[in-house]
Amino acid sequence: MAIDFNQATDKMKGAQDALRRELAEIRTGRANPRILDRVQVEYYGAMVPLNQVASISVPEARMLLITPFDKGALEAIVTAINMSDLGLNPASDGQIVRLAIPQMTEERRKELVKEVKAEAEKSKVAVRNVRREAMDAIKKDKELTEDDVRDSEDKVQKLTDDNIKAIDEIAAEKEKELMTI
Incomplete structure (x- = not known):
């Protein structure tokens, strides 16, 4: 098989790491x-x-x-x-x-939650782009049988779903932190 699942995995994990870095810079009510x-x-x-x-x-x-x-x-x-x-x-x-670090107002907290959701969506888009690249590579590989193609596509989709779920968890954790008074 010519498709490198490790490369796709690394790129998707990179999107999670980038999200963590971006969210760390969003100010909460606590000093960081x-x-x-x-x-x-x-x-x-x-x-x-x-x-x-x-x-x-x-x-x-x-x-x-x-x-x-x-x-x-x-x-x-x-x-x-x-x-x-x-x-x-x-x-x-x-x-x-x-x-x-001043206490944040409820309105500011809601603005920051919107920012968190926007950053999470950017990360999800990055993961989906990696999925698309992997799917294209699978379809272009002429050595794969139909079953291998289907299995590879399923594997890439599962990898994508797992990473999207992890991104949602990271964003939910940050939202909870922001909304805690």
């Missing part, structure tokens, strides 16, 4: 250093990720503490956080930056 992953700080003329110029810790459930490695980068860190679309207000005391 991952929400700062996309923040870029201008440091000596170059844009670098925040986690490369400072350490980020979670001293309490609704607070992030950012300690710059170089105290000269403190102002740039505050500016970068203000410029980001996170909606957080950094408080600096000259040594560290504190980010208080």
Whole structure:
């Protein structure tokens, strides 16, 4: 058989991993250093990720503490956080930056749930594209008998169904986390 099920499996698992990364960056009511992953700080003329110029810790459930490695980068860190679309207000005391994570409103929670569903749908589309590629490869393989084709298509469909179910579970878990007050 010319069809490589391992490759299809890896691509589908990759869609799940990408979804997990995207959902980790969606802000919930609790402090999570991952929400700062996309923040870029201008440091000596170059844009670098925040986690490369400072350490980020979670001293309490609704607070992030950012300690710059170089105290000269403190102002740039505050500016970068203000410029980001996170909606957080950094408080600096000259040594560290504190980010208080505010309580989310019900309306904001519902908006974020919609975002989660949109990200999950993108992942499902990616899985379906992998399925389509695998099905095309099966149909083009002239060495396969009709039974082999049917068995291979069934195997690809089962793989797709399992991955779609896993994506739904990941999204449901994030939705539950968002709706928890």
